[in-house]
Amino acid sequence: MSSSLLKLDQVEAYIQKFHILQGVSFEVEKGGVTVLLGRNGAGKTTTLRTIMGLNQVGKGTITFNGENIGDLQTHQIANKGIGYVPEDQGVFGDLTVGENMRVAMKKEDEETTRRMEWVLELFPDLKKFWKKPGGALSGGQKQMLAIARAYVNENELLLIDEPSKGLAPIIVDKVTESIEQMKENTTILLVEQNFMMASKIGNQFFIIDDGKTVHKGQMEELKQDKVLMKKYLGIA
Amino acid sequence: MNIRRMEKSTWIFIIISLLLFIVPFIVTGRSMQFTIIQIFIFAIFAMSYDILLGFTGIISFGHVMFFGIGAYSTAVIMDRMDATVMSFFVAILIAVFIAVIVSFIVGVLTLRLKSHFYAMLTLALAGLFLVAAEKWRSLTGGNDGFTFRLPEILRDSHNLYMLCLVSLLLFFFGLRRFTKSPFGRVLMAIRENEARTESLGYKVLHYKVIASVVAGVVASIAGVLYALSLRFVNTGVFATDLTIDVLLMTIIGGVGTLVGPILGAGLVEFAHHWLSGLSDVHWIFDRWIILYGTVYILVVIFFPLGIVGTIQSKLTNRPVKGLQDNRKAVGK
Amino acid sequence: MDLIISLTVNGLATGMLIFLLAAGLTLIFGLMSVLNFAHGGLFIWGAYTGVWSFQMTGSFIVGIIVAIITGLLLGLVTERLIIRPVYGNHIQQILITLGFMLVLQEFIKVVFGPDQKAVFPPEILQGSFLVGDIVLIKYRLFIIAVGLLIFIVSSFILKRTRVGLIVRAGVMNKEMVQSLGINIKLVFMLVFMVGAGLAALSGIMHAVYSGVIYAEMGLEFSILAFIVVVIGGMGSFSGSLFAAILVGLAQAFMAYYVPALSLAVNMLLMTVVLIFRPQGLFGKE
Numbered sequence: 001m002s003s004s005l006l007k008l009d010q011v012e013a014y015i016q017k018f019h020i021l022q023g024v025s026f027e028v029e030k031g032g033v034t035v036l037l038g039r040n041g042a043g044k045t046t047t048l049r050t051i052m053g054l055n056q057v058g059k060g061t062i063t064f065n066g067e068n069i070g071d072l073q074t075h076q077i078a079n080k081g082i083g084y085v086p087e088d089q090g091v092f093g094d095l096t097v098g099e100n101m102r103v104a105m106k107k108e109d110e111e112t113t114r115r116m117e118w119v120l121e122l123f124p125d126l127k128k129f130w131k132k133p134g135g136a137l138s139g140g141q142k143q144m145l146a147i148a149r150a151y152v153n154e155n156e157l158l159l160i161d162e163p164s165k166g167l168a169p170i171i172v173d174k175v176t177e178s179i180e181q182m183k184e185n186t187t188i189l190l191v192e193q194n195f196m197m198a199s200k201i202g203n204q205f206f207i208i209d210d211g212k213t214v215h216k217g218q219m220e221e222l223k224q225d226k227v228l229m230k231k232y233l234g235i236a
Numbered sequence: 237m238n239i240r241r242m243e244k245s246t247w248i249f250i251i252i253s254l255l256l257f258i259v260p261f262i263v264t265g266r267s268m269q270f271t272i273i274q275i276f277i278f279a280i281f282a283m284s285y286d287i288l289l290g291f292t293g294i295i296s297f298g299h300v301m302f303f304g305i306g307a308y309s310t311a312v313i314m315d316r317m318d319a320t321v322m323s324f325f326v327a328i329l330i331a332v333f334i335a336v337i338v339s340f341i342v343g344v345l346t347l348r349l350k351s352h353f354y355a356m357l358t359l360a361l362a363g364l365f366l367v368a369a370e371k372w373r374s375l376t377g378g379n380d381g382f383t384f385r386l387p388e389i390l391r392d393s394h395n396l397y398m399l400c401l402v403s404l405l406l407f408f409f410g411l412r413r414f415t416k417s418p419f420g421r422v423l424m425a426i427r428e429n430e431a432r433t434e435s436l437g438y439k440v441l442h443y444k445v446i447a448s449v450v451a452g453v454v455a456s457i458a459g460v461l462y463a464l465s466l467r468f469v470n471t472g473v474f475a476t477d478l479t480i481d482v483l484l485m486t487i488i489g490g491v492g493t494l495v496g497p498i499l500g501a502g503l504v505e506f507a508h509h510w511l512s513g514l515s516d517v518h519w520i521f522d523r524w525i526i527l528y529g530t531v532y533i534l535v536v537i538f539f540p541l542g543i544v545g546t547i548q549s550k551l552t553n554r555p556v557k558g559l560q561d562n563r564k565a566v567g568k
Numbered sequence: 569m570d571l572i573i574s575l576t577v578n579g580l581a582t583g584m585l586i587f588l589l590a591a592g593l594t595l596i597f598g599l600m601s602v603l604n605f606a607h608g609g610l611f612i613w614g615a616y617t618g619v620w621s622f623q624m625t626g627s628f629i630v631g632i633i634v635a636i637i638t639g640l641l642l643g644l645v646t647e648r649l650i651i652r653p654v655y656g657n658h659i660q661q662i663l664i665t666l667g668f669m670l671v672l673q674e675f676i677k678v679v680f681g682p683d684q685k686a687v688f689p690p691e692i693l694q695g696s697f698l699v700g701d702i703v704l705i706k707y708r709l710f711i712i713a714v715g716l717l718i719f720i721v722s723s724f725i726l727k728r729t730r731v732g733l734i735v736r737a738g739v740m741n742k743e744m745v746q747s748l749g750i751n752i753k754l755v756f757m758l759v760f761m762v763g764a765g766l767a768a769l770s771g772i773m774h775a776v777y778s779g780v781i782y783a784e785m786g787l788e789f790s791i792l793a794f795i796v797v798v799i800g801g802m803g804s805f806s807g808s809l810f811a812a813i814l815v816g817l818a819q820a821f822m823a824y825y826v827p828a829l830s831l832a833v834n835m836l837l838m839t840v841v842l843i844f845r846p847q848g849l850f851g852k853e
Contacts, residue, residue, distance in 0.1 A: 054743055078749035090744030092737040102730055103737045104748050149748070295662055349846050351658055352603050356798045357842045359791065360835035367832040476787070480666065487663060523678055529671035536664045537653045 005030045005157055005187050006051070011060035011070075012211075013050045020046045022211035023060070028157070033179070033188045035202035035219065037195075037233060043211040044191040045087055048159045051189075052084050053077045064157070079106075083150030087161040087191075089142045093135030097126055097145055100134050104149040111154060119148040122178050140171035147178065157187045164194040176201055195233065199223055207232045249495075253405050260397045267509075269393055270465070275505045276400035277461045280407050282485040282497030284454035289483070290492030291415055292447045293427030295351060297479055298358030301365045302339060302452040304474035306331040306459020311384050311469035312375060319385040324464075331456045339452030343445035359476065366474035381470025390464060400461055404498070407454055411494055414450065423447055424492075484532050490542025499544055504528065570701045575820045581708035583816025584715030585774055589789060590796040590808045591718060592766030598803025599739050599759050602651055603658055605665040607767050608790030609672025610646070612783060614639050614768025615775040616680050619687050622772070628690035632772055639768025642672075643761035651760065673786035684782035687775045711773060718766070719809055726805070735759055767793075795838045801851025811849060 004027040013021040021043050028034045036044045049055045051062060053074040062070040069077050078084065092100050105112055120127045123144040129137060134145060143163055150158050163179070164172045176197050179188060183201065192198040198205070198219075205222055207215040209232055222228065263269060281303055288294050309331035310324070317323040346357045369376045376382075389395055414420055422443050425433040434440045463469045472478075481504065482497075489500025511524035539546045593607045614635040622631025650668050654660040688694075689707045696705045726732040738745045738752045745752050774789075775781045796815055800807030815834055822830040829836070841849060 052747055054747070073751070074743070074746035075749050075751045078747055084747040086744065086747070090741050090747070092740045092744070094740060095733060095737060099733050100737075103733045103745065103750075106749055153749070293659070295659060345843055349842065352662065352802075353798060353842060353846060355662060356794055357839060360795070360838045360842075363835040364832055364839070367835070370831070371828055476791070480670070483663070484667070520678070522682075523674050525674040526671055526678070529667045529674065532667040533650065533664055533671070536660060536667065540660070 004028065005065060006189065007061075007063045008047070008051070009061045009063075011047075011050060011062060012058040013046060013055045014058050015046065015055065019058075020055075020211055021050060021058075024208060024211070024213050025060075026206040026213050026216060028187060028189050029204070030187055031183070032203035033183050033190055033201050035198045035205045036189065036191045036208055037198065037205055038208040039232065039234065040193075042208045044208055045161055046211075047208065048084070048086075048161050048189070048191060051077070051159060052082065081154070081156040083153065083155035083158045085143075085146045085150045085158065085160040085163065087165065089146040091134040091137070091142045091145055094133060096131050096133055097137070098130045100145055100149060101126075101152060104152055106153050112152060115152050115154070119151050122181060123148055140167050140174070143167065143171075143175055144178070147175070147182075151182060151186070155186065157189060158182070159189050159191075161191045162193060163190075164192060164197050172197060195229075249408070253401075256401055257398075260394055266393065269397060271505060271509045273393075273397055273400050273465050275502045276397075276404045277458050277465060278482065278485065278501040278505060279498040280404055280461070281455055281458035282482045282489070282501045283407060283411055283494055284451040284458065285482045285486050286491060286494055286497045287411065287415070287423075287447055287451040287454070289486055290490075290494075290496075291420060291427060292423045292444060293430075294347070294444065294448075295355045295483075296358040296448075297355045297476065298342075298360070298362030299451070299455055299482065300474055300476065300479040301342075301358075301362040302335050302455035303459035303462065303478060304362075304365055304369065305334050305338065306456035306461075307463040307469050307473040308369065308376060308459075309334060309456070310460045310463040311382065314386060315382065315384040319387050321387050321389060324387070324390065328457070328460055331460050332453050335452045335456035336449055339449045340445065342452075343448040344441075347441055347444045347448065359479075362474060362476065362479065366471055366476075369471045369474050376469075376471070379471050381468060381472075383468045386464065386467055391467075396465060400465070403457065403461060407457070408494060408498070411450075411454070415494065419443070419446075427492075484528070486542075488532055488535050488542055490544030490546070490548075493542070493544040493548065496542045496544035500542070571824075573702050575824055576817065577702075577704060577708060577712075579817035579820030580813060581705075581711045581777075581816070582819055583813035584712045585770065585777060586792065586796055586815055587715050587809050587812035588718060588766060588770035588773060589793045590800070590812050591722065591805070592763035592770070593793045593797050594800070594803055594805055594808040595722070595766070596760055596763040597797065598805065599735050600655075600756055601658075601739070601803075602655070602760070603661045603665065604646075604651070604763075605662060605790050605794070606646060606650065606668040606672060607665075607763075607793050608786040608788065609669045610639055610642055610764045610767035611771040611774075611789045611793075612676055612781070612786040613642055613672060614771030615781045615785070616676055616685075616771075618768070618772030619685065619775050619781060620680070622687075622690075622776075628693070628776075632769065635768045635772035636765045639765040639771075640761045642768070643764025644757065646764065647757050647760040669786060669790055673783050676783040676786070680783075682783065684780050687779055687781060689776045693776075707777060711777060714773065718769075719805070723805060731755075792834065795834045798848055799838055799841045801848030804848070804850040807848060807850025 006028040009025050011021055011024045012019070024043065024047055036047060038044050046055060050057055053072055057070040061068055064080055064082065067080070069080060092103065095103065101116065105116070125141050126145055126148055129141065134142065137145065147160065147163065160179070163175050167175065172194065179190070180201050182188065190198065190202065199222070202219040205217060205219050206213050215228065215232065259272065260269060263272070285299055288296050288299065310327040313323055313327035313330060317326065342358065342361055346354050349357060370378055390399070415423070422433065422438055425438070426440055426443060430440055459473060462473065485500035485504050486497045487500070488503060489498065490496025507528065508524065511521045511527070514521040535542060541549060589611060593604060596602050596604050617638040618631040618635030621634035622628055646668065650664055651661070654664055693707045693710050696703050726736065734745060734750055734755060738755055742752050796811045797808055799814065800811035815837060818833045818837060819830060822833045
C-alpha cells in the first residue's frame with residue numbers, strides 16, 4: 001500500500017513488567033485525521049509513545065514512509081518528520097513562549113519562518129505572550145504552544161494526544177478549528193476522548209481495547225453505530 | 237531463645253565466631269595479629285556505618301567524627317588519669333557520652349536535609365572536629381598527636397585480640413537484633429520510601445536521629461579500640477579518608493547486611509597488608525588504591541548489593557535492588 | 569584602608585579561582601542533576617598536564633590549552649563509563665564518583681610521580697602593579713579577568729543561544745526535547761565535557777597561583793567545590809559566583825585577622841548556611 005504514511009503491524013510494548021500493547025495494527029493514510037479511540041487505559045497514549053520511540057517496541061514493526069522506524073531513537077524518529085504533542089503538552093515551564101518555539105525550530109529558513117507566521121496567526125495568544133514563561137500560560141495556551149511547536153517544523157505527521165483534555169469548551173472549539181486547518185497540509189494522528197471533537201475532525205478511526213486494535217472504519221459510520229460506541233467507548 | 241528455632245545463619249555465625257577465638261593460637265605473627273585486630277576494629281566501624289547507609293539509606297561523609305571522639309576520649313583519659321582498667325572504663329563512658337550528645341545534636345540539625353546536603357554538612361562538621369583537634373594543642377597535641385600508657389592487662393596483644401573480638405561479636409549480634417526489631421524494620425521502610433513511611437504516621441526524623449545516635453555510639457567504641465590498639469592518637473582519626481575507607485568497605489562487602497561490612501573490612505585490610513607488602517616486587521603495588529577503587533566502582537555498577545548482598549539475593553531469589561534515592565531526578 | 573583593599577583583591581582572586589572550580593560542577597549539577605565527586609580528579613589532571621606542557625614548551629597558553637583538552641577527554645570518558653549507568657540516582661552518583669575520584673588521584677602518582685611539584689608563573693604574569701600604596705599582583709588580576717570572562721560567556725550561552733535553551737529545556741523535560749528531534753544524550757555528554765574542561769582549567773590556574781601541586785589536591789578540591797556549590801544553592805550559576813567570592817573574601821580576611829579559624833572558615837560558612845537556609849543562598853525550595 002503505497003499511500004499509507006504510517007503503519008503499525010502487531011506492535012507489542014511493555015511498561016516495566018506490564019504488557020500494555022498486545023498487538024496494535026493500523027495504518028494512517030496520507031492526509032486527513034486518523035483518530036485512535038478507546039477507553040481510559042486501553043493503550044492509546046502508549047501507542048503514540050511507542051511510535052515516538054519513548055517506549056521500546058517489544059514485538060512487531062512500525063514503518064513510516066516505507067522505512068522501519070521501530071528500532072530508532074526518539075530524536076531520529078522525530079527527524080524523519082514526525083511531530084509530537086504529548087498528553088501533558090510538555091511545555092518547558094521556565095522558558096518563554098518564544099524560547100519554547102526556538103528550541104523546536106530545527107532550521108531558520110524561509111519555510112520555517114512561513115510556518116511560524118502561519119501558526120502565530122492561528123494562535124494570536126502566543127504572539128501576545130511571547131515573552132511570558134511557558135509555565136505561566138493557561139491550559140489552553142499551553143496546548144496551543146505545544147501544537148505550534150510540533151507544527152513549526154516541516155513534519156509530515158503530527159501525533160496529538162488528547163488536545164481537549166482539561167480545557168473549557170470554548171477553548172476546545174478553538175483547538176478543534178486549528179487542527180482542522182492544519183489537516184489541509186499535514187497528516188494527523190489524534191488520540192481523543194472527546195467524541196464530539198473527534199467526530200467533527202476525524203476521517204477514519206481505530207478503536208484500541210485492552211492493548212489491541214479491535215475495530216476500524218470511517219468516522220461517518222461510527223457515528224451511526226450505537227452498539228459499537230456503547231461497547232468500546234461507553235457512549236450511549 | 238529456643239535453640240531449635242534459631243535460624244540456620246545464626247548457627248553459622250556462632251561457629252565462625254568460635255573459630256575466631258582459636259585464631260590467635262595459630263596465627264602468632266605479631267604483624268598478622270595486628271592486622272586482624274585492625275580488621276575487627278574497622279569491622280565495628282563499618283557496621284556502624286551500615287546502620288546509616290545500608291539500613292536507613294543516608295550517606296554521611298562525617299562519620300569519622302565519632303571514631304575520632306572515641307579515640308581521643310580514650311587517649312586523653314588514659315593520659316591524664318592513672319593507667320588502670322578503671323580509667324579505661326571511664327574513657328569508654330566518656331566516649332559514649334560525647335558520641336550520644338554530638339550525634340543527637342548533629343542528627344537533629346542535619347537529618348532533615350536532602351541526601352547530598354546531609355552528606356556535605358556532615359563532612360563539614362567532621363572537618364570542624366579535625367580543625368579543633370589540630371588547634372587545641374594543649375589537649376590533643378595537635379597534628380603530631382601523643383602516646384599514652386595502658387595497664388598491663390590491655391598491653392598484651394593476646395588480650396587485645398580477645399577484647400576486640402568480643403566487642404565485634406557483641407556489636408554484631410546486638411545490631412543484628414536491632415535491625416531485625418520493629419524499629420529496624422521502620423528504618424528499612426525509610427530507606428525504601430521516606431515519604432510513604434512518613435505518611436504511614438511514622439516520625440521519620442525521630443527514627444533517623446536514633447539510628448544516627450546508635451551508629452555514632454558504635455563508631456565511638458571502634459575509635460576507643462583503635463586508640464587502644466595503637467597506644468597513640470593523632471588528628472588522623474578525624475581524617476575524611478577514614479570515612480571514605482569505611483564507606484568503601486561497607487559497599488564492597490554489601491550494604492544493609494552487617495556481615496558485608498565485616499567482610500569488606502577484612503578484604504580491604506588484607507588487600508592493603510598484602511599488596512603493600514608486594515611493593516618491593518614492583519612499585520605499582522604502592523598504588524593499590526587504583527585496584528581498590530576500580531573494584532569498588534565495578535561493585536557499585538554491577539553488584540550494588542555488594543558481595544554478601546549479591547550472594548544472599550541469589551540464595552533467596554529476591555530481585556536485586558541497589559541503593560536508590562526516591563526522588564525522581566532528571567535524566568535516565 | 570590600603571590593607572582592606574589588598575585583602576579584598578586577594579579575596580576576589582581566590583574567589584574567582586574557586587568560582588572556576590565550582591562553575592563546572594554547577595553546570596553538571598544544575599543542568600544534568602549529576603553529583604560529581606570526581607570533579608577534583610578532573611581538576612588535578614588539568615593541573616598536572618597543564619603544568620607539564622607549560623614547563624615543556626615554556627608557553628602558558630599551551631599549558632592552558634592542554635589542560636582544557638585533558639579535561640574534555642577525561643570528561644568524555646567519565647560520562648560514558650562512570651556517569652551513564654547512574655543517571656537519575658543521586659546516592660549511586662555520590663558513591664561511584666567518589667571511587668573514581670580516588671582512582672584519578674592515584675593515577676596522577678603513577679604518571680607524574682608521588683612527590684609534589686613546584687610551579688612558577690609565566691614571566692609576563694610575574695610581578696605586580698603599584699597603584700598608590702596598593703600592590704596588585706599581576707597573576708591575581710589575570711585570574712579575576714579569566715573568572716569574569718568565563719562567567720559572562722557561560723551566562724550568555726545558557727540564556728541567549730539555542731544550544732543553551734536546548735540544555736535548559738532538556739533538564740525540564742528530556743523526553744519532549746528528544747521528541748523535537750534533538751539528541752539529548754549527545755547534548756548532555758557535551759555539557760559534562762564542558763564542565764570537566766572547566767575543572768581542568770581551574771586546575772592549571774590554581775597550580776600556578778599556589779605554586780605547588782600534589783595528587784591529594786584532588787579530594788581537597790572536590791570537597792571545596794561542593795562546599796561552594798552547596799552554599800550557592802546547587803546549580804545556580806550566579807549563586808556559585810556569589811558563594812565563591814564570599815568564600816574567597818572570608819578566607820582572605822580570616823587568614824589575616826583570625827588565622828586560627830582560617831582553616832575552618834569554609835566549613836563554618838557552609839554549616840551556617842545549611843542550618844539557616846537548607847536550600848543554599850540562591851537555591852530554590
